[in-house]
Amino acid sequence: METRGMRAKEKQHNKSGRAGLRSSPRRCAREARNNKPGGCDADLPHHVVLEIVSFLDTRSIVSGRCLSRAFSSDAPALVKTLDFHMGQQSPSAETIKLFPEVRQVNLDGNRDLVHAVVAGLRGWGSSLRLDVSLHDSVPQKEEPLSKTATTDLCALPLTELDMMEVVIEFPPLLPMNAWRTLQRLVIRDAFLGDESLESLSKSIPEGALPLRHLDLSRNLFGGYDTVLPFADALRSFPDLEWLELSACRICRGSGDRIVRTLLEGACPKLRTLDLSLNFFTNGLLASLCEGLGAPGHGLLNLRKLGFGSRVTGDEMITCFEKVGKALAAGGLPKLDFLHLQGDVGPRQVSPVLSRLRGGACPMLAMVKLERSLHSTLGEDEFGAEDAAQSMFNLVISGHIPHLREVHALGMALNEGMEKANEAGRDSAFYRARNQSTWHHLAVEGKARGVQVFV
Numbered sequence: 373m374e375t376r377g378m379r380a381k382e383k384q385h386n387k388s389g390r391a392g393l394r395s396s397p398r399r400c401a402r403e404a405r406n407n408k409p410g411g412c413d414a415d416l417p418h419h420v421v422l423e424i425v426s427f428l429d430t431r432s433i434v435s436g437r438c439l440s441r442a443f444s445s446d447a448p449a450l451v452k453t454l455d456f457h458m459g460q461q462s463p464s465a466e467t468i469k470l471f472p473e474v475r476q477v478n479l480d481g482n483r484d485l486v487h488a489v490v491a492g493l494r495g496w497g498s499s500l501r502l503d504v505s506l507h508d509s510v511p512q513k514e515e516p517l518s519k520t521a522t523t524d525l526c527a528l529p530l531t532e533l534d535m536m537e538v539v540i541e542f543p544p545l546l547p548m549n550a551w552r553t554l555q556r557l558v559i560r561d562a563f564l565g566d567e568s569l570e571s572l573s574k575s576i577p578e579g580a581l582p583l584r585h586l587d588l589s590r591n592l593f594g595g596y597d598t599v600l601p602f603a604d605a606l607r608s609f610p611d612l613e614w615l616e617l618s619a620c621r622i623c624r625g626s627g628d629r630i631v632r633t634l635l636e637g638a639c640p641k642l643r644t645l646d647l648s649l650n651f652f653t654n655g656l657l658a659s660l661c662e663g664l665g666a667p668g669h670g671l672l673n674l675r676k677l678g679f680g681s682r683v684t685g686d687e688m689i690t691c692f693e694k695v696g697k698a699l700a701a702g703g704l705p706k707l708d709f710l711h712l713q714g715d716v717g718p719r720q721v722s723p724v725l726s727r728l729r730g731g732a733c734p735m736l737a738m739v740k741l742e743r744s745l746h747s748t749l750g751e752d753e754f755g756a757e758d759a760a761q762s763m764f765n766l767v768i769s770g771h772i773p774h775l776r777e778v779h780a781l782g783m784a785l786n787e788g789m790e791k792a793n794e795a796g797r798d799s800a801f802y803r804a805r806n807q808s809t810w811h812h813l814a815v816e817g818k819a820r821g822v823q824v825f826v
Contacts, residue, residue: 449473456489458482468492476501486538487521494524499553502528505536516541526575532556532585542568548575556585564591566598573601576608585614594621594650596629603629612639615646618678622650628659635663637670645671646678648713653681654691661694664703674704675735680713683744689714692741696727707733708774711740718755721780722762731771739766739775743782756785760809767813767822777823785826 451471456463458481468474469492477500479489486504493500502525516539517525523546525533530550540562548554564572569588586609593599599622606612615634622630627650634642660679663669681689692712699707710733712724721741728739763778817824 452476453478456481456485458485462488463492464488465492465494472498475499477503479504480506482506483515483517486517490521490524490528493528496528499529499531501532501556502530503532503534503536504538505534506538515539519543522546526550529553534558535560535562537561539563540568542571542575544571546571546575548572548577551575551577551581551583553582555582557583558585558587559591560587561590564588564593566593566595569593569602570598573598573605576605578608580610581608582611583609584611586612587614587616589616589618589620589646591620594623594626596623596625599626600629603633606630606633607638609639611641613641614644615639615642616644617650618646619649622647622652624651624653624656627652627656631656631660631663634671635660635666635669640670641673642671643673644676645674646676646711648678648680648711649682650680651682652679652689652714654689657689657691657694661698661703664698665701669703671704673706675706676709676711677704677707678709678711678713680711680742681715681744688744690716690720692716692720693723693727696724700727700730700732702732704733706735708735708737709740710736710738711742713742713744715745716741716743716783718759718780718783718785721759721783722755725759725762725766725778729766729769729771731769734771735774736772737774738777738779740777740779740781742779745782756783757809759783759785760813763824764809764813764816767817767820767824775820775822777825778817779825781825783826 448471451474453476454468454471454474455478462485468489475498477489477493479486479502483506493502519541522540522542526546526548528550531553532555533550534556535558537560540559544567569591603626606615617630627647630647634645657679664671679689679695689712692714695710695712698704699710710728724741725739728736759780763780766772766778767775769775813824816822
């Protein structure tokens with residue numbers, strides 16, 4: 373309920389004469405009616421984000437679907453970002469074109485909203501960052517974007533394109549003109565299949581392109597014949613720093629082609645490589661480690677490595693010791709995040725961590741070893757203490773000053789850690805645990821600021 377104090381405060385605010393454009397809602401509507409055709413009458417929704425200098429009182433300028441004459445003539449040049457959400461009225465092309473200086477458009481809605489905005493951006497001349505997501509809808513029930521919308525979308529002068537939870541189908545041989553300007557491309561959770569990836573790969577023009585960030589995670593592609601042209605197309609991205617292909621259906625053959633292409637120097641500036649949760653085996657892991665041992669390989673600048681396998685009936689990745697050997701030999705000197713997944717248990721933890729403590733990766737900040745299968749307690753009991761000892765040796769190593777987290781997940785090692793932290797200092801029960809490796813690990817980790825997750 374509006375109080376007398378609130379009305380007085382608002383009245384005082386209106387008398388303050390703050391610099392900038394001012395217009396009351398009533399005046400706004402009156403000026404909108406008096407404008408000539410093509411003027412300020414627009415169907416811009418209330419939720420549009422206007423990045424306007426702070427002195428501009430937008431609340432008094434924007435009223436419903438009408439824009440004042442002053443706003444229509446002066447403010448559009450200050451607007452840099454448009455933000456649209458589902459549930460609001462879809463904007464018309466004429467409305468979007470009122471703001472020629474826009475450089476970023478955010479969409480979080482449904483297919484119809486995407487179509488409307490893309491149609492409004494058709495023929496846009498300035499570089500754009502476009503962020504599209506369908507978080508408020510169910511992707512499985514959404515129809516793919518129309519071919520017209522997809523064609524218009526890819527013809528825009530985009531510097532960044534994020535497609536999250538959007539069902540998208542690239543028609544065969546779609547010309548992706550945006551590759552000439554695109555620096556970031558994210559098509560994640562988009563049900564991108566083999567045919568779509570093949571079309572996307574064939575659309576990549578030859579020659580060096582400016583792309584720096586590529587994320588195609590959580591999609592449905594992975595066949596060898598499909599991934600082969602994609603792997604070859606990576607050579608067109610000499611400035612690529614981020615490549616994420618996690619949780620797809622990439623198997624050993626297609627994964628091996630990607631890894632070999634990168635090791636050969638296709639993307640020499642690559643800093644992040646995530647191939648987790650695909651269908652890999654020890655054979656691909658051996659190829660990776662062999663390449664890391666070669667002098668001058670193409671992943672020397674890598675900062676993050678995510679590598680692992682989903683649960684399958686085939687041979688799971690277990691030989692992580694080879695990765696430890698490759699790293700101990702200086703295979704990835706700038707690495708700061710190592711994430712390995714597979715059928716790894718306590719017995720495999722110790723060899724990997726023991727190799728890392730020597731300091732060949734002095735920038736290392738996080739090590740995560742994660743088991744993809746359910747743990748078998750009977751088998752894990754024999755290696756739990758060795759795993760704790762290897763963690764302890766890594767934590768106290770003076771060669772890794774930046775270490776902050778060590779993870780050994782899915783191996784039921786938490787029981788030993790919980791016992792080591794139990795209270796009761798005066799009891800013989802506590803004194804026995806006080807001598808355990810788990811206890812020393814917990815104490816030393818806390819002292820050095822290293823968190824241990826088991």
